[in-house]
Amino acid sequence: MSFEAPPGTSEPTPAVRSRPGGRTARIRAQVLAAVSAELAENGYDALSIDAVAARSGVHRATVYRRWQDVGGLLADVFDAAAHQPWQPRDTGSLRGDLAALNDEIQDSLSEESSIAVALIAVSFRSEEAAAALRRLWEDRYTQSEIIIERAIERGELPSEVDARALLIAATAPLYHQLVLLRTPPDPALPDRAAVTAALAAAAGAFSPSAT
Secondary structure (H helix, E strand, O other): OOOOOOOOOOOOOOOOOOOOOOHHHHHHHHHHHHHHHHHHHHOHHHOOHHHHHHHHOOOHHHHHHHHOOHHHHHHHHHHHHHOOOOOOOOOOOHHHHHHHHHHHHHHHHHOOOOHHHHHHHHOOOOHHHHHHHHHHHHHHHHHHHHHHHHHHHOOOOOOOOOHHHHHHHHHHHHHHHHHHOOOOOOOOHHHHHHHHHHHHHHOOOOOOOOO
């Protein structure tokens, strides 16, 4: 279950025009884009209010007044990502839906200067970021439960299944390989992990009695 950084994570430009009354939203977008870019390029240790202000073109006092510190900036990046519109693809099968989800995860984690990887790393250094990441994962898992609901409606799964456990089993290999082991992306891994989880689910591995 991947997540996307807030829109405009490329270098913000002062020339962007905002709608009347949209100055606050424009400032937030510029600042959060600067946070994402700083993290991806320079890492957590180099992140500061001054660096974000300089990169975003927003006055330091404005950044400090709204976000107070680096923790506040990081938490808002996660919260903004959680509100980006997203829904798992419907491919017509449980295996296909899980593979499509895994494809998204692999793309997000293996792209150059991956903001997803940078934010996961930051969650180990900042309590605010860790709490925000937990909220984001909770939202993404909840959104992804529709994959399991569709599979039940198609008759691929029994009516009672631990959706969260199944989703974790299907997606965990991607995070293990790409984030923990830092191995190069394997084009076959998304489908292979999906097949394994789908077969286990069909065999009853994620039924309430099994979990």
